[in-house]
Amino acid sequence: MVDQIVLCMCSWATWLDIAMVITLCALLMMGFPAAFTLAGVALVFGLFGLAVGAFDPAFIADPFPIRIFGIVNNQVLLAVPMFILMGVILERSRIAEDLLDTMARLFGGMRGGLGLSVMVVGALLAASTGIVGATVVTMGLLSLPTMLKRGYDPGLAAGSIAAAGTLGQIIPPSIVLILLGDVISNAYQEAQLNQGIFAPETVSVGDLFAGALIPGLVLVGLYMTYLAGMALFRGRTSPAVPLEERFEFNEAIRAAWRTLPAPLLLIVAVLGSILAGKATATEAASVGAIGALLIAGSRSAVATGWPKRLSQLGLAAIIALIVLDGSVDLRLGRAAMTTTEHIGVSIALVLCLLLLCGVLAAIYSLARRHMFRPVLAKTTEVTGMVFTILICAALFSLVFRGLGGDETIAGALAATPGGKIGALVVVMVVMFVLGFFLDFIEITLVAVPLVAPALLTLGIDPIWLGVMMAVNLQTSFLTPPFGFALFYLRGVAPPELRTAQIYRGAIPFVGIQIGMLILLSLWPDLATWLPDQLYGDS
Template sequence: MFDELILCLCACATWLDIAMVITLCALLLMGFPAAFTLAGVALLYGLLGLSIGAFDAAFIAEPFPIRIFGIVRNQVLLAVPLFILMGVILERSGIAERLLDTMARLFGSLRGGLGLSVMVVGALLAASTGIVGATVVTMGLLSLPTMLRRGYAPSVAAGSIAAAGTLGQIIPPSIVLILLGDVMSNAYQESQLRQGVFAPETVSVGDLFAGALLPGLVLVGFYMLYLIGLAIFRGEKTPAVPPEDRFAFRQGIAAALRTLPAPLILIVVVLGSILAGVATATEAAAVGAVGALLIAGSGTQVAEGLPKQLSRLGLLAFGVLAVMPFLFDLRLGRDESQDVNTLAIAVAMIACAGLAIGVLAAIFALFARGLLRPVLVKTTEVTAMVFTILIGAALFTLVFRGLGGDETVANALAATPGGVVGAVIAVMLVMFVLGFFLDFIEITLVVVPLVAPALLTLGLDPVWLGVMMAVNLQTSFLTPPFGFALFYLRGVAPPELPTTAIYKGALPFVAIQIVMLALLAAAPGLATWLPGRLYGG
């Protein structure tokens, strides 16, 4: 009987890779932690494969420690905790609240103005935090009660906030795009090696940022056009703010000039330095974290007195240091040096001292207000989650490939009706459904490495494919009844707001997302044009 069992297991060996994926999905749906489930399932099926001779331990004995070491020393992934820190600082320091209040009062005289303000602030927060859950929760807490109180239709208010919150998936610098960029780079190199190209080209996070920028802005434009259309044809759903709660025009401009420049300049410096090739994503993330800290320390809601003034001094020094490398040659140790460059180096050194003083003052201000510990704890929690999932996903991928999973995926995609188009549609549908149940980190680190090499081998552009996947996940996160963004919003929405209103309000934005996906599919240049112009790809 035992021999018959062994024969049965050997006959099923070819199905172990498929069973492995099914087991993983089942356990994740049951609520088990993703990181430990990935590693546990990999070890279980690795041992099972070893016992029946369907798996070679050499697939993990040496590669797995190398993978872990590679994850830890990966300079691209170092940007993840820094961008998370930047976003958490901006979220906890009240900057989002000030932005929303200023924009709402400035555009409140227009029908639909409050909704447009929510969309603009949502886009700014998306470019600042890059974390969907944080943006949806922040916008829900700050703007949903206000929109309902001002007479907005519940469905319109809820749909606008949920849609604005998901912009963090596609507008760089997004955590999704950073992880996707690293995964797509590895997948692209692997696909080229399969095709016999032993000097493979690379894809950077900057390429993906550049590819996602135009689609992200177009998507924001589509959202705003929909809200403008509602204001024109269904004005009762998006009424104007009462006169007593509006700014006078000059007062509104003055308030906007006080509130908007700092976060806008920070976004331009961080994203612009990456796109211009002046800084890597990691270096830009470090600049963004320091800038966010100084902005928080110089705000009236966090600091006062001397710490506030020193933080503003640091912010001024930050601006000087951001501009000077474009105007002067600040390299040290040169044989020939012009007097103007020598003076500029001296000014830069003084600015560095002012920046250090400002950073220390901002840290003290956050500590005095009890914000420093929550910021660091939140950053550590999210970072630990991401890197633990990375390690678990690395083990899962190695075992899956050792069981022949990569060949199974490649054969399945090659046999899909419709050729390349059919394969892309099949993968997008699978990712869309998985987005109802799995977090974007899990999908990016588990599913994408399994399917991307096979798709890229079929001749697809890696930047276009990465942007399509990001928009697809964003659509999934917004789609009723399982969209994660809707769950986040339901958690902070007032009890009197029915869940059906949230679902109803999300549907028009889901339709816009689908139009965006179709537009990307029909015009790949929307994602590939800017990287080609910037980097000559």
Template sequence: MAEFMSILLFISICVALMAGYPVAFTLGGMALLFAGIGVLTGTFDPTFLTALPNRLFGIMNNETLLAVPFFVFMGVMLEKSRVAEDLLEAMAKLFGGVRGGLALSVCIVGALLAASTGIVGATVVTMGLLALPTMLRKGYDPAVSTGTLCATGTLGQIIPPSIVLVLLGDVMSSAFSQAQLKMGIFSPKTVSVGDLFVGALIPGLMLVGLYIVYLLAVAYLQPHKLPQIPKEEREAINWPQLLRALVPPLLLIGAVLGSILAGAATPTEAAALGAVGAMALAISKGQFTLGKFREVAQGTTEITSMVFLILIGASLFSLVFRGFGGEALIEDVLANLPGGVLGAFFVVMLVIFLLGFILDFIEITFVVVPIVGPILLAMGLDPVWLGVMIALNLQTSFLTPPFGFALFYLRGVTPPSIPTTAMYKGVAPFIAIQVLMLVIAYIFPEIITWLPEQLYGK
């Protein structure tokens, strides 16, 4: 009966979220409701909830999670300081003579914005507003154009510094500790956000490379979809303008990631450096005003509050779910699947992919990963590899119709003349590329694990 209640709790939360109820209050409220029912029916021990105050204090005292508001502040500040506009304009001139040059510009700028901001929604909307009208005006195919914008906008999921990787790093660290205790290891090794940043670097760059190869193939095999800009319409490359647009963001990215890779700063310290650097960049461009600072502070507060409220609700859910025996049930199911650890891994990845249709990455990270993470890690999977694979998987679900969040973001700024079916058609090749990247990373795990091993011996 208790295990049935755990399954019913999970299904009820998914249904409530699909109905549009606030995530944090749905997680916490449903958990409390089921806990009350469980106490009345004798299927839940209320002493499980005594651990909640310690968990909440742990969240408030968690230095790793302090990186979230810093990275959010950095991203929102860069969004307000016209970095994307300047980059796109400069890159469009640089690739003006290349077939599909505008699409290549969007891809590269999207990757740079991903490494600068790490906020998917902001990147997709910003790039949609700036680039889509120009691409359509130049005769680009609407499906390929919208697909490119959606795909490059989601690179913020995997290219560090990524909010997804920050949250996943904290959850995977806890899951790894639990897994080692299950295996009888009482002096456990740790996995950090920095490890995930380093592990995701090569797959993220490979993904950008695969996108570019696909766009070049379309430009040369189907030139009517990504036509070359006529010579008389091309603008001369303004090298000083290009350098002014390109160098400051690259320096900021280099300072943030370089300090982490070199071991000179923790991800939280690097995030603080990025926040200060974003303000300095805005000041240097003459885009820093008191009004904009107030907007950035308000946006940062709203996003950070949402993340931490969801984390509190997820903590309450995980306690109640564990109290009903749900974790033991899932462990038994995964352990008895055909194929052993590989079968369990594939099932978990499929479930995460499907949940990505209806849940945001924050809910999946805080609700699903803490349940399945310790089980998979106790089976012997590498925590850095598993964390990056989950991040890649979540990025794929962000693109997949009919519920891909990136599609919703772009639909809001796309002209009504472009049907939603065209957007679905446009993202299909990029979904295939994402799946290909997952397969490559599965067959060659060294793509993820090599750099952390070289830098940190992990």
């Protein structure tokens, strides 16, 4: 009898890796916390595998502490809390509200103008914050009541806001792209080592940012084309703003000058420094966080008097430092420096002192308005969640591989009809479905590391794969009835807006997203051309 039980347990041991994934998905869909579910499932299946002789504890005894140290010490992942801080500051300082109001008054005079304004601001916020939930909620609270009041079709209004909010998934700098960049980089190196390449090439977050930029802008263009078409052929769905609520031309120019330069400069400073190779994602993220802080401190709604003026001087110092760095070699510790370089370094030190004073003034202003503590609390909360999931996902991954899961996935994908294209389609469909139930962090940190090495071993370009996954997740988060963006919007939508209307409005944008995936499939150069031009072959 005992022998039969042992034999039965050993036969089950070959399915432990599959059962582990199924159990994890079931528990996550039931609403259990992602991080502790990952760790709990890993420990339970690891102990069971150990009991039946299917798991070697050496898979976690030494590698797991090293993994934890690697996560905490990872320079790329340091960008995550910085970009989160940047997004939270911009959200709490009501910059998005001013942008929406200005753009709506500028373009509201033509049919479809409000919808186009929402899309432009959504793209700006995506490039400034990279946080989908915050963008959808902010734009839903500010724009949706106005669009409904002005006679917009409820479905079109809801769909355009949800679609604009999801642009934070694909337009860099994006938290999704940062996490995907780190995961894809590790998977690409692992795939090359499996192929016997012991000097593997690397993929950076900057590569993925560059790869996602053109598809993101194309997607914005497709969204705006659809909105313009609706305004042209079905004008009743998107009427113009009444004449008395529009800006005069001079007033419009002044309003645009007050609101647009700050976020545009922030985008140029962050994204431009990465794409130009002047800064890593982490360094650019710190510039973005400081820039957002200074922009908030420069606003009349946040600061007045000397704190406001110091914050404005800090902003000017950042711009001057960027210009100075592009024209003079500011590296210290060199044996020989020209007179011009000595002067440049001296000026840079003065500008750094001004920048420090501006940051302290902005912090003082935010603290006096009782905004600084909530900003730090929200940033800490989201950052803690991300890194806890990272550590628990590392434990899950090690146990899964110890149970033979990586061989199972590689074998299944290799046996998929259609070769690497068939394998890619299967993975994309699975990720799309997972996006209905799991957050992008969970999918990126749990599902992608399991399948990416096998896909990259088949010869798929890593940058193209990362961009395809990001667009796929964005599509999933917009698709009824489970799309996360729709849930966020439903939570802040007026009661008179029915859920069915939100779903109906989102469907055309889902079609555009699917069209974008098809375009990327047919023309991979959309994702790979810019990285090749900027950095050479990746």
